[in-house]
Amino acid sequence: MTQAEPQPQPATGSAPAQAAAQSAAATGRRKSYGRYVLGKVAGAASSLAFVLVLGFFLFRVLPGDPARTLGRGKFKTEEQLEAFRADYGLDQPLVQQFFTYLKNTAQGDLGVSYRYQGVPVSELIVDRLWPTLLLVGVATLLSAAIGVYLGVISAWNRGKAVDRVSTGTTLTFYSMPEWWLGLLLIAAFGVGIGPLPGLFPTGGLHSTEYSGDSPVTLGYLGDTALHLVLPVLTLVLVYLADFSLIMRSSLLDEIGEDYLTTARAKGLRDVVVRRRHATRNALLPTTTLIALSMGFIVSGAITVETVFSIPGLGLLATEALTIPDYWVLQGTFLVTSAGVIVANLIANLIYGLLDPRVRS
Amino acid sequence: MSATSEAPRVTPRQVTRQRRIMGAKRTWASFRRHRSGLFGLGLLTFFLLVAIFAPLLADPESIEVTKATGGVLESPGDYLLGTDENGRSIVALLVWGSRISLFVGILATLISMVIGTLVGLASGFFEGWPARILYRFTEWFLVIPFVPLAIVLATVLGRSLVNIVIVIGITGWASTAMLIRSQTLSIRERPYVERARLLGAGRWHQMSRHVLPNVMPMVFANTTLTVALAILAETTLSFLGLGDPTRVSWGTMLDSAFGVGAMTTGAWWYIVPPGVCVVLVVLAFTLVGQALEEVFNPRLRER
Numbered sequence: 001m002t003q004a005e006p007q008p009q010p011a012t013g014s015a016p017a018q019a020a021a022q023s024a025a026a027t028g029r030r031k032s033y034g035r036y037v038l039g040k041v042a043g044a045a046s047s048l049a050f051v052l053v054l055g056f057f058l059f060r061v062l063p064g065d066p067a068r069t070l071g072r073g074k075f076k077t078e079e080q081l082e083a084f085r086a087d088y089g090l091d092q093p094l095v096q097q098f099f100t101y102l103k104n105t106a107q108g109d110l111g112v113s114y115r116y117q118g119v120p121v122s123e124l125i126v127d128r129l130w131p132t133l134l135l136v137g138v139a140t141l142l143s144a145a146i147g148v149y150l151g152v153i154s155a156w157n158r159g160k161a162v163d164r165v166s167t168g169t170t171l172t173f174y175s176m177p178e179w180w181l182g183l184l185l186i187a188a189f190g191v192g193i194g195p196l197p198g199l200f201p202t203g204g205l206h207s208t209e210y211s212g213d214s215p216v217t218l219g220y221l222g223d224t225a226l227h228l229v230l231p232v233l234t235l236v237l238v239y240l241a242d243f244s245l246i247m248r249s250s251l252l253d254e255i256g257e258d259y260l261t262t263a264r265a266k267g268l269r270d271v272v273v274r275r276r277h278a279t280r281n282a283l284l285p286t287t288t289l290i291a292l293s294m295g296f297i298v299s300g301a302i303t304v305e306t307v308f309s310i311p312g313l314g315l316l317a318t319e320a321l322t323i324p325d326y327w328v329l330q331g332t333f334l335v336t337s338a339g340v341i342v343a344n345l346i347a348n349l350i351y352g353l354l355d356p357r358v359r360s
Numbered sequence: 361m362s363a364t365s366e367a368p369r370v371t372p373r374q375v376t377r378q379r380r381i382m383g384a385k386r387t388w389a390s391f392r393r394h395r396s397g398l399f400g401l402g403l404l405t406f407f408l409l410v411a412i413f414a415p416l417l418a419d420p421e422s423i424e425v426t427k428a429t430g431g432v433l434e435s436p437g438d439y440l441l442g443t444d445e446n447g448r449s450i451v452a453l454l455v456w457g458s459r460i461s462l463f464v465g466i467l468a469t470l471i472s473m474v475i476g477t478l479v480g481l482a483s484g485f486f487e488g489w490p491a492r493i494l495y496r497f498t499e500w501f502l503v504i505p506f507v508p509l510a511i512v513l514a515t516v517l518g519r520s521l522v523n524i525v526i527v528i529g530i531t532g533w534a535s536t537a538m539l540i541r542s543q544t545l546s547i548r549e550r551p552y553v554e555r556a557r558l559l560g561a562g563r564w565h566q567m568s569r570h571v572l573p574n575v576m577p578m579v580f581a582n583t584t585l586t587v588a589l590a591i592l593a594e595t596t597l598s599f600l601g602l603g604d605p606t607r608v609s610w611g612t613m614l615d616s617a618f619g620v621g622a623m624t625t626g627a628w629w630y631i632v633p634p635g636v637c638v639v640l641v642v643l644a645f646t647l648v649g650q651a652l653e654e655v656f657n658p659r660l661r662e663r
Contacts, residue, residue, distance in 0.1 A: 050500040177643035180635040299507035
């Protein structure tokens with residue numbers, strides 16, 4: 001859950017940038033971009049290392065005996081348990097298991113799937129990566145773009161009807177479980193309610209005449225896009241508030257600033273003051289938020305994929321849950337966490353480039 | 361001293377009490393100006409009353425599968441909102457479900473609050489490597505996406521109500537810690553803390569007497585916001601089949617509704633009402649939390 005909750009942030013708003021600016025001014029030193037990059041990369045690397053250790057800890061240390069947890073009801077005899085332990089190297093000392101785990105993970109070996117009869121987990125993940133990336137990517141970009149726009153309109157018309165309607169609506173969508181909204185949208189626009197016919201496909205990523213390996217034609221792209229409408233709409237609606245509220249509070253921070261008064265005094269039109277001056281500055285803190293929200297959108301995508309049966313990482317994980325397919329769960333945990341960490345790193349690097357004040 | 365002794369005797373405790381009452385009155389006066397906050401508070405009171413008085417509103421036997429009286433997925437009629445696949449009244453399930461949903465949300469939040477506040481205070485107040493390590497630790501937890509981690513934890517720990525609370529609690533503290541840390545950093549530099557330091561106050565005294573009381577209002581505002589997220593998290597975990605199958609919550613109701621295909625068979629009365637309850641409660645906590653944030657944070661109030 002956590003940081004991307006839209007609410008705690010309006011309070012802090014662009015506070016990090018301001019605090020950074022203040023401390024930079026106080027020390028009078030500012031790191032070069034190179035050193036900033038180095039620091040951020042080291043931070044991301046330490047996060048990755050933590051995720052690796054956590055992955056090991058969760059799956060091999062916490063349950064006491066993974067063979068028993070894993071094989072709840074599946075292994076009848078002690079021999080089967082022993083065979084399982086030997087298969088997965090669980091009979092070795094923990095320290096040795098840890099090094100084997102590190103070596104294997106570094107080589108891209110994430111173990112084999114129990115459900116898919118020995119198919120390597122890494123292969124499964126690579127197969128399922130694209131639908132998730134597509135869904136998460138499109139949803140993030142759209143909700144960021146629309147959210148920022150709504151936030152600007154809200155802040156500029158603070159307290160007026162537009163602001164109240166926009167804030168109220170985005171907050172209501174924010175309060176919905178993604179998958180529940182997905183189900184409602186399926187009922188309304190997929191199956192159709194009353195006189196309304198079903199407009200969009202209710203599930204999957206392709207129609208039956210196409211598959212994941214089909215040649216990329218215009219028809220194929222159109223078909224995929226049509227299948228993505230409802231799941232993307234679900235995620236966009238739920239995550240709009242993340243962006244609109246931050247943008248709103250960040251722009252409200254700027255509104256009292258002297259440079260805006262100067263811009264107005266120069267005789268610039270209201271629209272120009274808003275677009276060229278206020279919005280550009282207020283956008284900066286939002287950059288990092290896009291990456292932070294990735295973690296949540298990835299989480300949301302897991303349930304949305306399940307509702308819309310989109311063959312992505314989320315569906316892979318939820319299918320693995322019922323078995324439970326241990327190494328598939330571990331693999332999806334490692335890959336999604338790593339993805340979010342890398343996305344955060346990229347956003348931080350861009351932020352540092354756009355706003356030198358944070359490099360302190 | 362002689363001048364004060366002639367005045368009516370007032371103990372320091374009475375003074376503090378007076379001040380606290382005044383403070384609470386001011387907070388309420390300021391909160392009352394937020395219409396959305398009041399709306400949220402009203403909603404919240406309603407759901408809390410429903411949860412507390414559940415036994416009066418619906419017979420506890422009415423949600424036992426073996427004692428169900430209705431037909432399978434009966435549409436609204438005899439029962440106000442119809443029945444579920446076991447013939448239980450949806451209204452009774454909603455009433456009893458509010459208990460579990462609110463319980464999980466509030467308890468999980470308490471766990472994240474305690475961890476988050478302790479880590480945040482410590483990493484904001486100490487200097488040098490302990491602070492750096494705590495800060496890193498918080499950052500690590502902050503970037504890990506919630507659902508994958510929760511899935512893993514819930515699978516490993518097993519499915520029970522207590523585990524759900526633990527899972528949500530220990531995955532949600534990082535953002536609180538970050539917020540408390542930044543608050544602590546700013547309070548630490550204020551003149552009164554400096555004065556206490558110069559007068560020889562130890563770290564513990566500074567933290568417990570000066571920093572913590574000043575951070576508390578923000579912790580409180582953040583708590584209400586986190587409860588909203590914890591309730592959402594409970595529905596998501598239930599939907600993924602990680603909820604406690606023996607308890608009725610709004611999340612497990614939604615999960616079974618999805619499981620029996622309530623949406624495709626048109627049994628809207630099974631899937632819409634629990635979702636609406638979740639939305640209303642989450643919205644209520646969010647609105648109250650936002651209003652509190654504005655009340656407690658003067659920087660926001662000025663705008």
